[in-house]
Amino acid sequence: MIAGNHDQPERVRAAAPLATKHGIVLLGLPKEAPLLTQEASADRVQIVQGGPSWLEMKIPGCAANAIILALPYPSESRLKELLSESFTQEQMQLAFSERIAQLLADLSVHFREDTVNLVTSHLFVMGGKETDSERPIQIGGALTVSPQAFPKNADYVALGHLHRLQKLSDKPLVRYSGSPISYSFSEAGQSKAVVLVEVEPGQEVREEIIYLTSARPLARWRATEGIEQVERWLEEGRDAGAWIDLELHVSGVIDPAEFQRVRKLSDDFLKIQRVVVREEREEEEEQRVELTELSSDQLFKRFYERRRGAEPDEQLVALFQRLLAETGGEGEEE
Secondary structure, X not given: OEOOOOOOHHHHHOOHHHHHHOOOOOEOOOOOOOOOOOOOOOOOXXXXXXXXXXXXXXXXXXXXXXXXXXXXXXXXXXHHHHHOOOOOHHHHXXXXXXXXXXXXXXXXXXXXXXXXXXXXXXXXXXXXXXXXXXXXXXXXOOOEEOHHHOOOOOOEEEEEOOOOOEEEEEOOEEEEOOOOOOOOHHHOOOOOEEEEEEOOOOOOOEEEEEEOOOOOOEEEEEEOOOHHHHHHHHHHOOOOOOEEEEEEEEOOOOOHHHHHHHHOOOOOEEEEEEEEOOOHHHHHHHHHOOHHXXXXXXXXXXXXXXXXXXXXXXXXXXXXXXHHHHOOXXXXXX
């Protein structure tokens, strides 16, 4: 198991001494070397050799050992620290993708023809499809890695970071298995799965995608016809068993009691967003009103109504006025 961009490396590797005894490898930083198996057991996975970001694993019942290039999330600073020991200054100035490619190429010298050769890392690879759930690890594409960065003699490349199940390359086979559950409504409609891989030295990789059905799916409803449409969908059993993100379109400010009634229509509503839809004539009339003619609390109330579809209560307006006064804006002095 390797650390991703969400993880604290020290916490990931904290249990490494115990995990190694059970054939489990925990790596937090790119420069880390795995702990080797001290007490060999025929019925347990053994780590027979390794170094920074690579290891050789012997698995009970398997004729061939596996060589794994294991690269935990390589942030710019972590990558620089790792490469400074072996790269020249000119190599250090290469683009992020080129440095990753060079690093993996150097590590791939450990691959052998009689072993299963694997790569695992936590990267954003060019061509991968994102959702809102992933925390960005690249700015303007700076930390994007090309699919061609992976060694050609790797049998399989298993990646983490993107939550969508997707294959990016065939030679070598580069795969995101995705997250086992959906983490935000931007993943609504996605099928979640685990990927079972069978590899033998010199043979074609065999993949089996096993779809997961135990988690509740996510669905987005956009009720442009108002509450009646929501009630109709519920009667029809639409997206039964799913958590629902409801976007409710209303023609004006909705009564709080009515809004609470909508909430109670189903326990599956995790989020309800009110969208106030106004007629063109109303919009034109409002545009004629000069904003300078409105007081600060009137502006706040109008903003709140447009965003929330309901009037703010008196306590909230009073809080707004107090904050405005503290910042030196228009407001009542206490």
